[in-house]
Amino acid sequence: MSAVLVAAALRWTDPRASAHPLTGTAPSAPYAAGASPADRCALEHALRLAERLGGRCLAVTVGAVGAEEMLREALAAGADEALRVDGPDGDESATARSLLAGLTARGPLPEVVVCGDRSPDRGTGATPAHLAGLLGAAQALGLTELAVGTESAAGVWLRAVRRLDAGRAEELRVPLPAVCSVQPGTVRPRRAPLTGVLAARRAEITVVRADVREAATVRAGRPRPHRPRPRALTAPEGGTRQRLLALTGALVPPRTPPRVVTPASPEEAAELLLAELRRHGVDVPARPA
Numbered sequence: 624m625s626a627v628l629v630a631a632a633l634r635w636t637d638p639r640a641s642a643h644p645l646t647g648t649a650p651s652a653p654y655a656a657g658a659s660p661a662d663r664c665a666l667e668h669a670l671r672l673a674e675r676l677g678g679r680c681l682a683v684t685v686g687a688v689g690a691e692e693m694l695r696e697a698l699a700a701g702a703d704e705a706l707r708v709d710g711p712d713g714d715e716s717a718t719a720r721s722l723l724a725g726l727t728a729r730g731p732l733p734e735v736v737v738c739g740d741r742s743p744d745r746g747t748g749a750t751p752a753h754l755a756g757l758l759g760a761a762q763a764l765g766l767t768e769l770a771v772g773t774e775s776a777a778g779v780w781l782r783a784v785r786r787l788d789a790g791r792a793e794e795l796r797v798p799l800p801a802v803c804s805v806q807p808g809t810v811r812p813r814r815a816p817l818t819g820v821l822a823a824r825r826a827e828i829t830v831v832r833a834d835v836r837e838a839a840t841v842r843a844g845r846p847r848p849h850r851p852r853p854r855a856l857t858a859p860e861g862g863t864r865q866r867l868l869a870l871t872g873a874l875v876p877p878r879t880p881p882r883v884v885t886p887a888s889p890e891e892a893a894e895l896l897l898a899e900l901r902r903h904g905v906d907v908p909a910r911p912a
Contacts, residue, residue, distance in 0.1 A: 626678040627779070627799070630733035631669035631697065632722060632754070633662045633682060634742040635690035657693050660807035661739030667812045668769045668805055669737040670701050675771045676779065679703040681733060685710060685721045691828050699815035699823035710833025719753035724833035732758065732800070735781070740765050740804045748804065755802035763797045764804045772796060 636659060658666070666682065673680035682697035683706040684690045694705035708725030711717040726732055736758075741748035748764070755762035763769075768784035781797040786806070797803065815823075859869035868874055886892035900907050 627673075627676045627734040628679055628681060628731060629669045629673040629676070629735045629737065630681040630683050630726065631662075631666040631702065632736055632738045632750075633658050633666065633684045633693055633697065634739060634750075635684055635686040635693050636742050656689065657696070659739055659743045661741065661805065663812040664805050664807055664809050665737045665739045666697055666700065666702070667810045668803075669735070670813070671810075672735055672737070672769070672771060672781075673703075678734075681706060683708065683722065683725065685718050685725070685833075694828055695823040695826065696815065698826050699819040700813055701815075701819065705826070705828045707828055707830050708833050709830060715747060715749040716753050718750050719757055721833040722750075722754055723757045725831040728831045728833070729829065734799045734801075736760070736800075736802045737769070738802070738804045740806045751802050751804040758800060758802065760800040760802050761797050762802045763795050766795075766803055766805045767792070767809050769803055769805060769809075 635656060669680050669682075672678075680702045681704045682694050682702040684694060685708045687709075688707075691705075691707055694702075694707060698705050706725060706729055708721050710721030710724060736751075736754060738751045738754075740751075751764055752762055763781075763783045763785065765785055766783045767786050768782075770782050772780045772782040779799055781799070781801055781803065783795040783797050783803060784792055785795060786792050859866045861869070884892075884895055886895055897907050897910075
């Protein structure tokens, strides 16, 4: 089985961050910020896939210098390499473009990228889908299980299980390259040994500056009505009946005078209705003989 590069894309967040009432800054507490439960499960899945495939595990994140503490925890748990991307991280699309730029600058792209299904800072969970679109890779989102399938003549593939509504689930066969997002609680993250923790404190973390162009924004022009304004008409005079007749033009020629019909049978009534529709231009097929 060929060796592959498995990347764990982690998100550095602070669920307890609060804005200062005077300065407006939002300082992060070092003891509270870090990886979410879903991202910790993503790291464990990435480590298991790398062990099963005989490859390497790369922990990558987009963030400031404070995110390196999370990357050192990933190194202590068993990741072979850590990469911090310094780039735009405003929304899901910007995060995915920064991740792609950082992975491209590092070297060969990973065959498997494992992410958490969503971040706790009101994330929508769209970053894995954006990243899969940029990489041209298969995507499997919201997974509860992720493992390596049996190697066949077609190559290596992943076996994934996704939770559906009403307590159902579906099993997926995911080809490589692939971007997978996992839900929290799907696996139990491993505890880092003391030797790994000490080695991670001295490990060097690669930092890449992602020069990503901002996505094209929508230009707003001069406000104008979306359709022509209605014509201003003078108000009709008279009582209610005269005003309605003047507004509707019911008595303005040419008009079709009303008539009362008394068909003798349902068949004759249907023929009268069809004839009236044909007179008004409706394409009504003739009744078969």
